[in-house]
Amino acid sequence: MIARSHSCYAEINQDRELRFFFDNIMLPDSSANLEGSNGFITFTFDQVVDLPNGTLIENHADIFFDFNDPIRTNTTRHTIDDGLINVSDIESLPFSISPNPVDDVVYIKLNKGDMANTLVNLFTITGQKILDSQMLSDNHQLNVGHLDEGIYLIRLTDDQGRSSSKKLVIR
DSSP states (O other): OOOEOOOOOEEEOOOOOOEOOOTOOOOOOTHHHHOOOOGOEEEEOOOOOOOTTTTTEEEEEEOOOOSSSOOOEEEEEEEEOOOOOOGGGGTSSOEEESSSSSOOOOOEEEEEEESSOEEEEEEETTTTTTEEEESSSSSEEEETTSOOEEEEEEEEEOOSSSSEEEEEOOO
């Protein structure tokens, strides 16, 4: 537990459900005291180790008040992606980018092979995919002027699964 609004205890049952119990919390009705009618819990936990990329983790919460039926929250979804690039793939699809650093438009040139069915992905340095583009010419233009300054990663992947990545600096 990181933080909580009221005293509580937690347990994990045999179905691997994490449960928090706020016994006798006695929150006032929201019509009488909106701010006082709220409670919260902030927590963290480790996920199962060695989950493969693409594994989907879904979670929801059921909130019980008194002896009423539970109120179910929205389901959250998290897809495992380690964001790592396989070093053996670095030169399997060679390309160049210019200028680098760039202000507005970067040009991507595939050094050999057919650019048909080649996908361009742009990632933040933390691995968040922020842009997908299909190569339209052998000197593909990518507008990055709307992005924040920083270090990004461009990855090209062809329809045979070959890929390569390069660092891009946006200023």
